[in-house]
Amino acid sequence: MKTIWDLFLAFLRASNFAFGGGASAIPLVKREVVTKYQWLTNDEFANYLAIANSLPAPILTKLAGMIGFKVKGWLGALVAILGAILPTTLIVVALGGLILKYAQSPALEAMLKGVRPVVAVLLLQTAIEIGKDSLTHKATWLLGIAALLIMFFWPIIHPAFLVLASMLLGYILFRKKNQ
Amino acid sequence: MADLWNLFIAFLRASNLGFGGGPAIIPLIQAEAVDRYHWLTNAQFADVIAVTNALPGPIGTKIAAYIGYQVASWPGVIVALIATIMPTVLLLIFLGTLLSKYANSQALQAMLTGVKPIITALLLIVAYQMAVDAFHITQALDYITIVIAAAAAVALYFFKIHPSILILSSLVLGYFIF
Numbered sequence: 096m097k098t099i100w101d102l103f104l105a106f107l108r109a110s111n112f113a114f115g116g117g118a119s120a121i122p123l124v125k126r127e128v129v130t131k132y133q134w135l136t137n138d139e140f141a142n143y144l145a146i147a148n149s150l151p152a153p154i155l156t157k158l159a160g161m162i163g164f165k166v167k168g169w170l171g172a173l174v175a176i177l178g179a180i181l182p183t184t185l186i187v188v189a190l191g192g193l194i195l196k197y198a199q200s201p202a203l204e205a206m207l208k209g210v211r212p213v214v215a216v217l218l219l220q221t222a223i224e225i226g227k228d229s230l231t232h233k234a235t236w237l238l239g240i241a242a243l244l245i246m247f248f249w250p251i252i253h254p255a256f257l258v259l260a261s262m263l264l265g266y267i268l269f270r271k272k273n274q
Numbered sequence: 275m276a277d278l279w280n281l282f283i284a285f286l287r288a289s290n291l292g293f294g295g296g297p298a299i300i301p302l303i304q305a306e307a308v309d310r311y312h313w314l315t316n317a318q319f320a321d322v323i324a325v326t327n328a329l330p331g332p333i334g335t336k337i338a339a340y341i342g343y344q345v346a347s348w349p350g351v352i353v354a355l356i357a358t359i360m361p362t363v364l365l366l367i368f369l370g371t372l373l374s375k376y377a378n379s380q381a382l383q384a385m386l387t388g389v390k391p392i393i394t395a396l397l398l399i400v401a402y403q404m405a406v407d408a409f410h411i412t413q414a415l416d417y418i419t420i421v422i423a424a425a426a427a428v429a430l431y432f433f434k435i436h437p438s439i440l441i442l443s444s445l446v447l448g449y450f451i452f
Contacts, residue, residue, distance in 0.1 A: 110331040112438045114445070115407075117332050118400045123437055145389045146369050148396060152289045152362040153299075153332030160363030161370045172367060176359065183331045184339040188351060191343065195321045202449060203328050209448015211408035212423035213440050218401035220430060222394055229390035239391030246399045257392050265388015270380060 098167055099174050101132055106159045106178035113155070114207065115214045120155040122217040124162075125224070134166045141225045149258040155179050234268055277346045278353050280311055285338050285357035299334045303341075313345050334358050418451055 105127035113120035121144070128134045135143065147157040156176055163175030197203060230236050242257055284306035289299055300323060307313045314322065326336040335358055342354030376382045409419050422444055429435040 108438065112441050113330045114441060115404065116327075117334075119404070120331070121397070121400075126437055141390050141393055142373060142386055143370065145386070145393045146373065147366055148393065150362045150365060151291060152359060153334040155332045156335060156359040157362055157366050160359070161366045164367045165370060165374070172363065176363070179331060180335045180339075180355065180359075183329050183336050184351065184355070186329060187326065187336050187340040188343045188348075191340070195318075195325060197325075199321075199324055205452035206445045206448040207328065208408075208419065208452045209422060209444040209446070210441055211404060212419045213426045213437075213444040215401055215405040215408045216423050216426045216430065217437055217440075218397060218404055220427075222397035222401055225390070225397060226394040229394045231387075235387065235391045238388060239395050242392040242395035243398060246395060247402075254392075254396055257396075258389055261388045261392045262385040263388075265385045266381060269384040269387045 099170060102163050102166055102171050102175045103178040105132060106155075106163075106175045107182065110155055110159075110179040111182055114210045117154045118218065119214045121158075122221040124155070124158050125221055128162055134162060137224060138228050141228055144225070145258060149255045238264065278349055281342055281345055281350055281354045282357045284311060285342075285354045286361065289334050289338075289358040290361055300337075303334075303337055307341050313341055415452065422447065 106124070109120055109123040109127050113123055125140055129137055129140050143158065143161055147154060147161060150157065156179055159175035159179045160172045163172035165171075167174070226239070230239055238261060242261065245252055245257065246254065285303070288302035288306050291302060304316075304319055308316055308319050322337060322340055326333050326340065329336060335355055338354035338358045339351050342350035342352070344350075346353070373382070405423075408423065409416075411417065411419075426440050426444065429440060430437070
């Protein structure tokens with residue numbers, strides 16, 4: 096029961112402090128599930144992120160479903176997803192037309208302008224932490240740099256394709272070394 | 275009943291063809307809700323986007339909840355949300371189970387070794403895109419965004435301040451400065 100409640104709280108916090116779009120939740124989810132509750136290791140989190148990123152739909156509910164299920168089965172998945180979406184769902188339904196009036200208010204834009212630099216720093220920090228576990232030798236550095244160049248110069252190539260291609264490459268490159 | 279079915283189909287299509295997170299989903303939802311089913315006008319849709327962008331959390335589920343409620347009250351909210359998140363969550367739970375089951379398999383380990391550098395690169399790109407938005411300098415006052423970022427980095431690395439506190443204080447700071 097305690098774990099169910101923790102799952103709810105973890106995703107409630109991660110989701111409702113995530114301003115500036117779906118990806119801004121990633122550092123906060125990592126903080127909850129890796130640092131605070133230790134449901135996943137840094138390495139497992141990177142794996143989950145990889146798989147979740149290869150499919151469509153919002154990243155946060157995908158992570159909530161996967162991590163919730165790992166920790167406490169179907170109930171865990173449901174509770175984690177509810178934690179992620181319940182408050183904002185209630186807000187948009189209850190306030191409906193009322194919040195539309197404030198949609199374009201300068202005060203709101205000012206607050207978002209203040210928070211964006213922080214979100215950028217948090218994302219960078221997450222990239223560094225995941226990178227420490229991922230870039231373990233020359234070949235992985237090469238893969239990472241190649242992916243970075245491709246995503247930067249050919250944004251038309253979808254990340255899901257890179258994820259799949261790199262799994263195949265990994266299978267070919269790294270399997271023999273381990274034997 | 276027809277409304278509920280239409281909501282389900284609309285959000286199923288929009289969310290599950292929307293590779294690339296929120297920004298990729300928005301035009302697809304617009305095509306369904308405005309162009310196809312006429313639930314909202316373009317101007318109303320623009321307002322909904324502005325509101326949902328200002329609230330925290332995933333953008334797709336907020337738009338689904340708002341439009342679902344406007345079209346078919348609470349059943350509409352539930353149907354639109356389920357269509358948005360359920361298919362990929364089920365698939366991922368299945369994949370996650372496979373991942374745990376074969377955690378010791380050399381083949382899987384090799385694949386994951388290959389994919390993790392790509393996730394690192396992906397996060398760097400997302401951070402870069404956020405930075406481009408964050409440090410959009412049009413007036414002298416905008417240089418403060420760089421100061422905020424530097425302060426956040428110092429607070430995070432040297433003082434281990436919790437991210438939520440940084441986020442809250444930067445919202446307040448933004449309100450007073452900009």
